[in-house]
Amino acid sequence: MPPDTSPKPTSKKAGAPKAKGAVRAKSGCYTCRIRRKKCDERPDAEGRCETCLRLRLQCLGFGAKRPDWLRESNNVTELRDKIKSFLASQGMIKGHSGSGPRAPEQEPPTLHLSTQNYNEPSHSPPSQLLVLSDEVVRQGPISNVREEWPYPPPGAPGTPGGPPAIYEGHPGYHPSTNMIQHQQAPYAIPQHHMMVVSSAPPPQPQLRPSQPPTVVSRFGPSYTAVFPDEDQIYYEQQHQLLRPLSADQLASHYMNTVAALQYQLADKCFLPHIFRDSIEKEGVAWNAARILASVHVQRSKAPRVPALEDGHTRKRYDELLQMFSFAKEQFDDDDALAALNIISSFLFDGGNGDWERWLQVASIYSASILNDRSRFLDYRDALVSSSDKERFIIKTTFWFDVLASVTTMKAPNFVLAIDEIYNPSNQSGISDISEESDPLSMLSVMGCENRIVWALAKISQLHAWKRNREKSGSLSIVELSKRASDIELYLAPNDTPVPRTEDDVPRLLASEVFRTSAVVYLRTVVSGDHPFVPEISEAVAEAVVSLERVASAEPKVKHVVVRSTVFAYFVCAALTTKPNKRAFLLKQLEGEGEVGNCRGILTLLQEMHGGMSKPKDVPWRYILQKSKMLLV
Known part of the structure; x- marks a missing residue:
């Protein structure tokens, strides 16, 4: 049964307690x-x-x-x-x-x-x-010059807290020999001192001259374990950076490397603050993080071998299944983080698997926060006033829920909450990239504007409505077209926010890709999966243009956006009528290697056309549903 996200009474109890740190x-x-x-x-x-x-x-x-x-x-x-x-x-x-x-x-x-x-x-x-x-005022010499550490950072391969020495990210690793070669150059992790001047603003973060080789993997250059040097207040540990979590290499590898790969478009400076407490103590979240880290290491070493089908990783997953109770009526934030990590494990390991059961866990937890009227007035108040961890879990669950609905062909569990929070008719129209400036922003988490998240959720709801009416013989084409027009009205090009940081560039590129591909998705709901329908072919052509812009971006940005927008690549490659455009899209997916869900999506697309150069009907949704492929 989906989580209860039905509207609740809007009266707030007098003197009701608020969550610690809930007020913005x-x-x-x-x-x-x-x-x-x-x-x-x-x-x-x-x-x-x-x-x-x-x-x-x-x-x-x-x-x-x-x-x-x-x-x-x-x-x-x-x-x-x-x-x-x-x-x-x-x-x-x-x-x-x-x-x-x-x-x-x-x-x-x-x-x-x-x-x-x-x-x-x-x-x-x-x-x-x-x-x-x-x-x-600081005493002694002050400087804003960056320095180099003459020793490996925590979590480096072959060191305490890092993955095994013979690991693809190791600086001495050679792919042709699968051996570690001797290397004289030390690791270099940029650091800097803070110049404290009472009458001037603090120095702005500087770009790193290069990414350390310890964190490079077959996920592409964008997959890096280094968190940017952005201001981050550590509320609980004010005088030290994130300390090593434990001697467990996989748990440390998750915090030092995998978390940044898992949420590529999120504000990296917030991730340690969100995950630290759950990963420090042994429990379901800790075990799930180890499983995800194990999948990452194993797929990096043997990309074509599914990590969750055999070996130590499967054993860890079976142990987690034994200790985890899906029958609980209520889940806590550790359960929800564990669920999100296992979903990511399926994504890292190919894209399909038993992710629906785990998504239900995160959904039940998120619904319990959104529906807590002892703390919050309504869904919007709940998302704004909840803690950082609660808000991150809810927004991530929203995103997984919306894109999962494309595969399941059901209305999203949270379509009512998303409609209340993100309906563009109730918004100012001003979009902010920053989580700090706008706690509701989905750009700072998944690289997608709020209105587009809303539109994707409403399109899936519309598709489910259409299927139900078709089954009952009561479908009105006029009503279907009107509902679709009401959605597409808010998918028109908009004034794009100006990127303020380097991290904003891939977010805004990804958001435009999602906007154009959402139009394709919507028009297939209205007209069916027929590529030669003019409205569909026009929408596909516009979406392909946005994907061509991604291909022309610098490699780091390109890799981040491609892996974050696989939904668009799948839909456009399935429905384009231009063989050269399809070949271009398939090449982009192939360039992302064997790790993750790009290879699985590529295989589905290749099997879908089966040698037909001009298919008149492409049942791409049913192929997704049958394969249980998650387009995240």
């Missing part, structure tokens, strides 16, 4: 709102929130209406930069080592308030500014 920046204290971070909204007797106290920032207090000085964007930007400089100087931002050790009796510095260098309008009462006090 728009409703917190002024300091947290300046930082664009969550506020716990738990003021002490003096009106200071716990977040500011923990980070040693002076809390500016709460208020429903912003004061005049907070309405000036330049002032807010200046304050935010000063706060970031302070946090960096205290070692509370990833990649910044802080100002060095203090004597035991020395009081930790606090960022104080001051009214200096600020003039408010005469009609407003004087207000205070956050400035860096003298005590937080």
